[in-house]
Amino acid sequence: MNCGQVVWEAVTMISASDFQLHFDRFQQLITAESKGHPFIDFAEGKIAAWEGYKPTLRNAALGKLSLDAWSRETIGSGAIVQHAIDSIEIQDNKANLVNNLVFWQNRFGHANRDHRVLLEARTNRGLKEALDTLFYELYLGDRAEGAVFEELAELTGRKYPLIAYLYFLKDMNRFMPIQPTGFDRAFAAMNLEFATRQQCSWENYKAFNEILLQLVPLIEEACQSAFNRDPLSARKRDPLAEMLGG
Template sequence: MESLDKSRFIRIFDKFNDDLRAYNGSQFVSFTTGVPATWESYKPIIRSIALERLGADKWTTNDIGSGRILAAVIRAIEIKESQDVRNNLVPWEPRHNQPSETGRLRDELGNGPARQRFERHVFDLFRERREPADILDELVDLIGRRYSLIAYLYYVLDDSRFLPIGTTTFDKAFEQLGFDVRTTGRCSWSNYQEFIAAVHCVQAGLTKWVGVKDVRLIDAHSYLWLLVRLPQKIAQMRQQGLQRPGDLKTAMIGLAQGVINRVGNANGQLLERVVKNKELFGFSSTEAFYDFLCRAWEEQDGRCALTGLPMLLPQKRRPVTELVASIDRKDSAGHYSPDNIQLTCWFANRWKGTQADHDFGALIDILRRGEEAQRDYPQHFGAITE
């Protein structure tokens, strides 16, 4: 607690309460209700699923180097049970043509000595064969300073001692509170311990100075995340002309109705029957369709899934522009179903046409990088192949 200024801490908590009221009209009650629960309660669920998928208690030394431990780690990261239960503690879902962490693991550790070393480190970590401090620094030597990936494994191992991390966000939160702790580009055992110690201080401050009851370490972690992300979300809402999260749903209802009308006309069905066609939509009701689109907007952070550009929401008195959001089917031959829908800028949706996402993504990457991208996409530059 020596690193925290009490008056500053309380002032920032009061600002946090103001942000909560600005976001949805209610103030902080607990970490198990309201916005903190809606945004952050998934983390212990993800950890539980990850432990089950790892199955570390069944590993044997014969598994080291076989690829089975690496495959289990990847399964424990790539968790998407539903739109509400998905792992965003590690950037494993490819976005805007950026490589995913699990994709990199597959490429870099597919076979050979590197995979054997990685599996030895993970085996020793979960079977308590060596000190966690030694293993973390050896993982850094092997795969680089991939803080979110390594911290996630430690959080899955023991949530009473370890935490996940998103370095940029937490560095901003620490700066607000006056902590002299920075994590970006500094993945190491000593830095990880500084990070966890700082979160412990915040946990104590919430309990002793603010009077919040039953604050777990992961709750203090969530609080720090919200300190940074909640103002960002409010600013984004204001930019879109939204006053409350419910306004987002109103905009998505408009998008959804457009799709329902098009599909209904194409199939000769009455509109009220369209979403009951499970083969077509895969949603239980129109309400489920609207809610899905709202979640997709939140998950994509209001950015086009194909270009990464910030999208505009369709609203009355706003002229239709090329950056207005639209509902795109990843596979144009497929249905408007939960696993085949993404939100994109209208121009990207139109330009993509019937192309596959990865083909259109390659063209967007070429547009950004120019001739520099020729080596990565020789087929688009007229290279002759056998």
């Protein structure tokens, strides 16, 4: 049985009632962290504070990626690789914006940086041309996404967070960032027989994104159920109503 089959069977085995048990535990944690404010959606509250920076980060990264400046003629020059590096190394203290989706800072030595190979490509002609080509194909070309993923994974030492981040920049509606250890804990808590740690492959990444898509309607249903049980506490808060005691 391949990874995709395992994931599909595991996800479809999660019923709304089973998921509700996990969601209720999550809701209790969020409500406690938020001083009584329950989770309503991803656009407000504690979750928004934790996760809301990602679209902003992506926009900043796309600006640094500068796809409009790319052309096939620049492949091999290293310009494309440099744009990719710039889109990863984001730390804007004034805007309180830091890319923590990829381990790029040189805190524990160059060898431990997720994008180490990109940095080394600046002085390696063959690697520079190979990465320039793959990045061009990923964002502007017409090669199969899976083939590009596998070649990038091979060249970069299968740094899963790095590859997922690059795909997240391409299309945030289809591709999500990944931190294997954290997600694997969440999947285990839901009794999903699926792991991402040391499993960097196109099939695994496709399955990972499929799981997240499968969970969306379950989350929506659980939120609606919470609202129906207690519409007053679950409704979006109106500051004026709160001032008036509403």
